[in-house]
Amino acid sequence: MDSKSALEALNNIDETFRGPLVLFYMKELSYKEIAEILEIPIGTVMSRLSRGKAQLKKSSAKPTQTSYDPSRERVKRNMTNDQAKFILQAYRKGQDVSDSPEMEAALKLLEESHELQQWYEEDQAFDNAFALKLENLEIPKGLDQKILSQVLTKKDNVIEFPWWKQFSVLGAVASYVLVIGLILLPTGSNHFVETVMTVETFQEFANQSLKNSFAFNARSKDWGTLVQYLNEHGTPAPDSLPDNMDQLPPVGCMTLEFDQKPVGMICFGKNSKSHLFVINAEDFPQMPKRQIPILEENSFATSAYWTGNERDYLLISSDPNELKEFVSF
Amino acid sequence: MDSQTDNTNDLDFQDLVSNYYQPLYRFAYSLARNAEEASNLAQQTFLIWAKKGSSLKDKTKVKSWLFTTLYREFLRLRRKSSRFPLINAEAIEHE
Numbered sequence: 001m002d003s004k005s006a007l008e009a010l011n012n013i014d015e016t017f018r019g020p021l022v023l024f025y026m027k028e029l030s031y032k033e034i035a036e037i038l039e040i041p042i043g044t045v046m047s048r049l050s051r052g053k054a055q056l057k058k059s060s061a062k063p064t065q066t067s068y069d070p071s072r073e074r075v076k077r078n079m080t081n082d083q084a085k086f087i088l089q090a091y092r093k094g095q096d097v098s099d100s101p102e103m104e105a106a107l108k109l110l111e112e113s114h115e116l117q118q119w120y121e122e123d124q125a126f127d128n129a130f131a132l133k134l135e136n137l138e139i140p141k142g143l144d145q146k147i148l149s150q151v152l153t154k155k156d157n158v159i160e161f162p163w164w165k166q167f168s169v170l171g172a173v174a175s176y177v178l179v180i181g182l183i184l185l186p187t188g189s190n191h192f193v194e195t196v197m198t199v200e201t202f203q204e205f206a207n208q209s210l211k212n213s214f215a216f217n218a219r220s221k222d223w224g225t226l227v228q229y230l231n232e233h234g235t236p237a238p239d240s241l242p243d244n245m246d247q248l249p250p251v252g253c254m255t256l257e258f259d260q261k262p263v264g265m266i267c268f269g270k271n272s273k274s275h276l277f278v279i280n281a282e283d284f285p286q287m288p289k290r291q292i293p294i295l296e297e298n299s300f301a302t303s304a305y306w307t308g309n310e311r312d313y314l315l316i317s318s319d320p321n322e323l324k325e326f327v328s329f
Numbered sequence: 330m331d332s333q334t335d336n337t338n339d340l341d342f343q344d345l346v347s348n349y350y351q352p353l354y355r356f357a358y359s360l361a362r363n364a365e366e367a368s369n370l371a372q373q374t375f376l377i378w379a380k381k382g383s384s385l386k387d388k389t390k391v392k393s394w395l396f397t398t399l400y401r402e403f404l405r406l407r408r409k410s411s412r413f414p415l416i417n418a419e420a421i422e423h424e
Contacts (some may be wrong), residue, residue, distance in 0.1 A: 215342035
């Protein structure tokens, strides 16, 4: 039985049996869980498993299976070998059978009957072979990455960060405040317009990321661990931090993407209200150079953009007080 | 991200995906018998998790929650896509 024929065999099975069979062969779930998932009683799971397996064996190369189906009979007493086979097909090694007298009776019969033991060994071999083939089912390449990126960027399926909820209510007003706030700042730069636009884009990206993301890629209370995680995932991590900023405990980090370039984010601070976004300077050569982080405060958040050695940083916080010690105004 | 979000998001999402996307895909494949639909079902399941699942109180139920959600999603999509064919099939059966 190669993996293709295993799946073809599965294709020939009635839909009613496919679900229970696959959940059974994946060995991930208990009967109780399978019953809950398929919203059917445990007894029905067992009987669908037995009948499904009978179909499966019939449509596989080796037709060794009894066609006996006692599902409408009472089989507790004077169980025959055929009845026991039907029940044992749904048995899983190590399974708790104390709440199933039929299963107990079938197992007892298995101990006594040599014929049944031989059959059972073959049945187990079939199970193992099929489970293995199922395991070898080809998973589309990059499916996990696709899921991750889709979920992390999907705008319609947002779990917002609580403090940004306020911001999303402000909506368009807030972005005006942001622009005005930046225009009013004396930057002294010759590329005033460009500076505003690029830092603004970065801020907008940071804001969107915070609104649309819901879970960290990694969590730690240690800056080093998070930096290591980001480095290992090809994501820019801080190469240096403003004085003593690393004294504030981090919470977790995320790997993001902006215009197909990696962006790292570390969330930190006493109430997880501060977020440091990091980009590779060489990925965004148009970004302005600012050596010293200067907090820019407006009505919805406080932010600072600055340039490190090989990284550019954007810090956004809803609690400026905890940053005042480390970043000048 | 405040402390409440921290508590309810204790399960790291990346771990969740890497632990379960394969068994979920296999289950989806057995239902849909089609690689593309199976991929979509697996993705959709994690999207629904992102939307609702992180509010799940009992973290030991995560696994069966994911499978249950995938199964329901499969049934829902099939009902949706076969609404008219189903009615026709029924009409034919009753003839």
